[in-house]
Amino acid sequence: MTLDDIQRRDATDPLAGFRSEFTLPEGVIYLDGNSLGALPRATAARLADTVTREWGQDLIRSWNTADWIGAPQRVGGKIAGLIGAQADEVVVADSTSVNLFKLLAAGLKARPGRTVILTEPGNFPTDLYVAQGVQALLPDVTVRTAPRETLLEAIDDDVAVVMLTHVHYKSGARFDMAAVTAAAHARGALVLWDLSHSVGAVEIDLNGAGADLAVGCGYKYLNGGPGAPAFLFAARALQADLASPLTGWMGHAAPFAFGDDYAPAPGLDRFLCGTPPILGVAALEIGVEIALRADMAQVAEKSRQLTALFIDRVEDRCAGLGLTLASPRAPEQRGSHIAFTHEAAYPVMQALIARGVIGDFRAPDILRFGFTPLYLRHEDAWNAVEILREVLVSEAWREPAYQVRAAVT
Amino acid sequence: MTLDDIQRRDATDPLAGFRSEFTLPEGVIYLDGNSLGALPRATAARLADTVTREWGQDLIRSWNTADWIGAPQRVGGKIAGLIGAQADEVVVADSTSVNLFKLLAAGLKARPGRTVILTEPGNFPTDLYVAQGVQALLPDVTVRTAPRETLLEAIDDDVAVVMLTHVHYKSGARFDMAAVTAAAHARGALVLWDLSHSVGAVEIDLNGAGADLAVGCGYKYLNGGPGAPAFLFAARALQADLASPLTGWMGHAAPFAFGDDYAPAPGLDRFLCGTPPILGVAALEIGVEIALRADMAQVAEKSRQLTALFIDRVEDRCAGLGLTLASPRAPEQRGSHIAFTHEAAYPVMQALIARGVIGDFRAPDILRFGFTPLYLRHEDAWNAVEILREVLVSEAWREPAYQVRAAVT
Numbered sequence: 001m002t003l004d005d006i007q008r009r010d011a012t013d014p015l016a017g018f019r020s021e022f023t024l025p026e027g028v029i030y031l032d033g034n035s036l037g038a039l040p041r042a043t044a045a046r047l048a049d050t051v052t053r054e055w056g057q058d059l060i061r062s063w064n065t066a067d068w069i070g071a072p073q074r075v076g077g078k079i080a081g082l083i084g085a086q087a088d089e090v091v092v093a094d095s096t097s098v099n100l101f102k103l104l105a106a107g108l109k110a111r112p113g114r115t116v117i118l119t120e121p122g123n124f125p126t127d128l129y130v131a132q133g134v135q136a137l138l139p140d141v142t143v144r145t146a147p148r149e150t151l152l153e154a155i156d157d158d159v160a161v162v163m164l165t166h167v168h169y170k171s172g173a174r175f176d177m178a179a180v181t182a183a184a185h186a187r188g189a190l191v192l193w194d195l196s197h198s199v200g201a202v203e204i205d206l207n208g209a210g211a212d213l214a215v216g217c218g219y220k221y222l223n224g225g226p227g228a229p230a231f232l233f234a235a236r237a238l239q240a241d242l243a244s245p246l247t248g249w250m251g252h253a254a255p256f257a258f259g260d261d262y263a264p265a266p267g268l269d270r271f272l273c274g275t276p277p278i279l280g281v282a283a284l285e286i287g288v289e290i291a292l293r294a295d296m297a298q299v300a301e302k303s304r305q306l307t308a309l310f311i312d313r314v315e316d317r318c319a320g321l322g323l324t325l326a327s328p329r330a331p332e333q334r335g336s337h338i339a340f341t342h343e344a345a346y347p348v349m350q351a352l353i354a355r356g357v358i359g360d361f362r363a364p365d366i367l368r369f370g371f372t373p374l375y376l377r378h379e380d381a382w383n384a385v386e387i388l389r390e391v392l393v394s395e396a397w398r399e400p401a402y403q404v405r406a407a408v409t
Numbered sequence: 410m411t412l413d414d415i416q417r418r419d420a421t422d423p424l425a426g427f428r429s430e431f432t433l434p435e436g437v438i439y440l441d442g443n444s445l446g447a448l449p450r451a452t453a454a455r456l457a458d459t460v461t462r463e464w465g466q467d468l469i470r471s472w473n474t475a476d477w478i479g480a481p482q483r484v485g486g487k488i489a490g491l492i493g494a495q496a497d498e499v500v501v502a503d504s505t506s507v508n509l510f511k512l513l514a515a516g517l518k519a520r521p522g523r524t525v526i527l528t529e530p531g532n533f534p535t536d537l538y539v540a541q542g543v544q545a546l547l548p549d550v551t552v553r554t555a556p557r558e559t560l561l562e563a564i565d566d567d568v569a570v571v572m573l574t575h576v577h578y579k580s581g582a583r584f585d586m587a588a589v590t591a592a593a594h595a596r597g598a599l600v601l602w603d604l605s606h607s608v609g610a611v612e613i614d615l616n617g618a619g620a621d622l623a624v625g626c627g628y629k630y631l632n633g634g635p636g637a638p639a640f641l642f643a644a645r646a647l648q649a650d651l652a653s654p655l656t657g658w659m660g661h662a663a664p665f666a667f668g669d670d671y672a673p674a675p676g677l678d679r680f681l682c683g684t685p686p687i688l689g690v691a692a693l694e695i696g697v698e699i700a701l702r703a704d705m706a707q708v709a710e711k712s713r714q715l716t717a718l719f720i721d722r723v724e725d726r727c728a729g730l731g732l733t734l735a736s737p738r739a740p741e742q743r744g745s746h747i748a749f750t751h752e753a754a755y756p757v758m759q760a761l762i763a764r765g766v767i768g769d770f771r772a773p774d775i776l777r778f779g780f781t782p783l784y785l786r787h788e789d790a791w792n793a794v795e796i797l798r799e800v801l802v803s804e805a806w807r808e809p810a811y812q813v814r815a816a817v818t
Contacts, residue, residue, distance in 0.1 A: 023461075025466045025467075032468065036464075039460065039461070044460050044465075047688070051634070056448035060767060062635070063816070069816050097657030097683035098657070098682055101655055121669055123669075124658075125667050125669070129661060132670070133654055133656030133671065137547070170667075225460070225464055225687070227683075227685045227690075230683070243545070245510075245546045246510055248535045249534045249535035251538075252534065255534070256818050260530055260531065260534070261537075262542065273506045274535065274636075274639070275504060275505075275628070275636045276636045277635075277686055278636045280636075353470070358469060362667060407479075408473050
């Protein structure tokens with residue numbers, strides 16, 4: 001296989017046209033869209049319009065005239081189309097962490113007599129920390145962890161909610177959503193899926209899997225911008241049984257009646273809390289709309305191709321240079337990012353970034369490379385490996401400047 | 410007094426120069442900055458730079474190079490300068506509603522043996538609803554209300570947190586922060602102040618009042634944009650005793666160590682939860698910086714002048730036309746907005762808006778007019794009253810179109 005072959009593959013890529021919808025800096029191969037997605041070209045104009053016309057000219061009236069008030073449901077409904085959900089099963093709100101808290105508390109209350117949140121060690125930290133916060137706050141609640149090999153066996157009659165991240169943030173390992181959900185249901189537990197590292201890059205069918213609850217991130221493969229609002233999902237049949245612990249006015253049945261007593265809004269609206277962050281939602285909507293125009297089966301297929309090509313090339317061209325694959329080899333068992341361990345992972349990544357290949361480091365020894373199908377080419381995966389090889393062969397990463405840790409690593 | 414006199418007052422207004430820092434649409438007298446502040450001229454360029462350069466070009470690196478990671482503390486530190494707090498006593502995070510939840514739960518835990526949240530009926534709905542949500546979530550916690558006339562007497566040994574809105578959202582009535590705080594402390598309770606309707610428009614001295622906890626809104630007098638991030642304050646001496654119930658990764662002592670066990674960050678950083686909303690924080694920072702350049706004593710004095718002028722003129726020019734003042738008459742007892750009742754308040758406000766005077770309606774019968782000292786002139790208050798008089802004298806508000814309720818009223 002040669003670079004020519006790879007470029008021919010790019011030439012026939014049915015998603016190739018999407019690349020031009022993103023701003024990608026010159027000289028950069030961006031393999032960190034799993035952490036912060038790239039900027040859609042349409043976002044700046046949309047934000048300028050939201051700021052200058054909607055806010056600046058129409059001011060408070062835009063809550064009605066620009067439908068700011070309906071933005072959480074409108075954009076949530078669009079995200080639903082990416083994750084196999086109905087439009088009234090998804091709202092945009094708050095952060096992933098806050099949404100985890102809401103749904104954990106609601107899930108526990110919906111399973112009276114059960115007091116355990118079950119998760120796996122090494123889950124994304126905020127998922128673990130939020131669950132631990134629920135444990136510290138609510139009497140009798142316990143967070144139990146079990147490694148994924150024995151996870152299903154750990155679901156007993158005490159487990160109210162099984163909380164898992166669909167695609168693991170470090171390894172990229174992917175759960176079989178349908179199988180785990182079915183096993184949990186057989187034992188009477190709800191499942192809460194964190195889709196942060198999968199939405200927009202791999203196929204997700206929440207309704208098909210019979211999923212109960214989910215949260216997800218707007219700033220990774222959805223390209224919603226830094227700290228974009230997050231979303232949450234609750235299956236329609238479950239919604240009436242769920243109470244949000246964060247009972248802000250936007251989740252009230254009649255927020256503009258300004259009454260003294262809380263009454264939850266019907267359906268999922270009750271999981272709104274404060275005033276929606278309009279600038280963030282506007283930027284997120286642009287990213288979601290691009291993803292909606294892509295065929296998710298094609299996106300997922302290209303994700304498998306890109307990641308498989310990257311693994312093959314690394315193991316070929318960087319053999320003997322200290323890298324070990326830390327992601328599942330089988331494409332159906334992983335998401336759209338690939339992890340390799342290296343004993344000098346931090347400085348190696350710094351040297352790569354200095355050469356325009358942006359991935360990231362995850363403690364203690366992981367080099368992580370994300371492949372966003374909408375804006376990456378097979379050629380990018382190929383070229384990134386050549387630069388990685390050069391960094392390792394030359395030992396360029398030994399330069400002192402690359403050893404200095406940044407605040408955010 | 411004539412319009413000439415008023416225009417002369419504007420000509421010598423020491424804050425007059427600030428008006429040109431805002432975009433105000435032609436033909437509009439904007440008296441709703443207490444609900445959504447106007448757009449600063451610098452915001453569009455700041456957001457364009459944040460989007461196009463920081464996000465688009467520098468991508469993930471901006472967490473370090475643009476100090477996105479330090480934004481909650483940086484902007485919080487600036488807000489501290491507006492409310493009589495130290496820089497390390499304020500962070501920007503989440504929404505006002507979510508921050509109320511965090512501080513109520515933390516305050517209850519910091520006063521073991523005490524189980525009551527005391528507030529007043531008719532407080533801003535989200536404050537009441539969030540407190541009721543805490544009551545529903547945590548065993549033994551009770552929300553008690555007492556009208557402000559008997560509020561201090563209602564603080565007994567069971568009260569953990571007295572939660573009050575500094576300036577009432579409807580009437581504009583202002584609490585004496587120092588007196589109430591001292592009375593609560595004498596009875597062993599903490600006080601949580603909601604500054605949403607006062608920050609940026611009236612003098613606030615949290616440290617001077619010995620205040621414990623506070624939250625506030627970014628999109629009213631701080632001009633941070635629709636749904637701007639909120640802020641929270643906790644007095645330095647209290648911070649080590651406070652545990653956030655929302656234990657997201659950004660509040661961890663070492664978020665980028667990615668460990669499995671939660672450990673709170675030192676100081677106020679523990680009240681951060683999810684990834685900070687960078688676009689919203691960038692817009693908010695512009696609004697806060699403008700307010701910081703103004704002399705808060707001059708701002709508060711102009712607020713008193715504008716509101717007093719408005720009351721005087723309404724009671725003079727609209728006498729006998731069905732309006733009754735529903736705000737305190739004494740300037741030191743109110744904030745920067747004025748409420749009048751009218752039996753047809755909704756259509757009257759619609760007719761006013763159609764004529765370019767934008768205030769708002771609050772159920773059931775309140776016309777509310779906000780006076781933002783940084784961009785309003787005395788002439789605006791004068792002219793708004795003339796238009797109000799014309800609407801009432803002509804009974805223009807009887808037109809059927811003005812009776813139709815919008816989604817957001």
